[in-house]
Amino acid sequence: SYELTQPPSVSVSPGQTARITCSADALPKQYASWYQKKPGQAPVLVIYKDNERPSGIPERFSGSSSGTTVTLTISGVQAEDEADYYCQSGDGSGIYPFGGGTKLTVL
Amino acid sequence: DVQLVQSGAEAKKPGESLKISCKTSGYSFSNYWIGWVRQMPGKGLEWMGLIFPGDSFSPYSPSLQGHFTISVDKSITTAYLQWSSLKASDTAMYYCARQNHSWGAFDSWGQGTLVTVSS
Numbered sequence: 391s392y393e394l395t396q397p398p399s400v401s402v403s404p405g406q407t408a409r410i411t412c413s414a415d416a417l418p419k420q421y422a423s424w425y426q427k428k429p430g431q432a433p434v435l436v437i438y439k440d441n442e443r444p445s446g447i448p449e450r451f452s453g454s455s456s457g458t459t460v461t462l463t464i465s466g467v468q469a470e471d472e473a474d475y476y477c478q479s480g481d482g483s484g485i486y487p488f489g490g491g492t493k494l495t496v497l
Numbered sequence: 498d499v500q501l502v503q504s505g506a507e508a509k510k511p512g513e514s515l516k517i518s519c520k521t522s523g524y525s526f527s528n529y530w531i532g533w534v535r536q537m538p539g540k541g542l543e544w545m546g547l548i549f550p551g552d553s554f555s556p557y558s559p560s561l562q563g564h565f566t567i568s569v570d571k572s573i574t575t576a577y578l579q580w581s582s583l584k585a586s587d588t589a590m591y592y593c594a595r596q597n598h599s600w601g602a603f604d605s606w607g608q609g610t611l612v613t614v615s616s
Contacts, residue, residue: 391559400506423602425542432592432609433534433542479578480601484547484556486532491541 405453
């Protein structure tokens with residue numbers, strides 16, 4: 391099965407840059423998406439098509455892709471960015487698994 | 498305005514059946530895939546499966562398939578997730594979401610339905 395691997399946790403101080411990686415275990419890698427999930431709330435799409443930002447998402451959120459790894463970057467992290475972040479990508483057969491999730495802690 | 502509104506929380510016993518719904522509005526229902534996502538207590542998001550309302554084609558997660566069914570009623574622009582025999586391990590929050598299939602992203606989400614299965 392197609393698996394996406396994320397670090398379990400990332401910690402940064404306010405104003406610093408947080409980088410969360412997501413590695414696919416095989417090619418082909420389709421476009422990746424990133425979601426922010428806060429307790430008691432539905433997930434929110436923050437990046438799609440590897441590096442596109444939906445309307446309403448702050449510019450400090452950006453995405454990049456290199457080989458089979460995609461990265462979510464949050465520049466100038468704010469306290470409100472503390473959440474779980476999940477990557478998602480397709481395996482080419484219609485299956486779109488999520489990564490295991492990364493807990494972002496703002497110190 | 499795209500909206501996905503899910504049915505309310507459910508409390509069931511093991512072995513019972515259940516069908517939860519996701520009522521959509523504000524877009525062309527037949528042209529977008531709908532997916533279901535599970536979040537068990539204290540765990541991460543799990544992709545369960547998709548359905549394309551245009552032809553009801555429905556790929557499921559290989560690790561989860563066989564225990565639930567995804568369906569739609571195009572006449573009322575509603576998607577469903579159902580179980581014929583619930584297990585305690587089905588206790589979770591379930592989300593429906595609209596997928597933009599061009600890049601595979603879930604761009605709009607329902608508010609979630611909490612399903613509790615306990616004897």
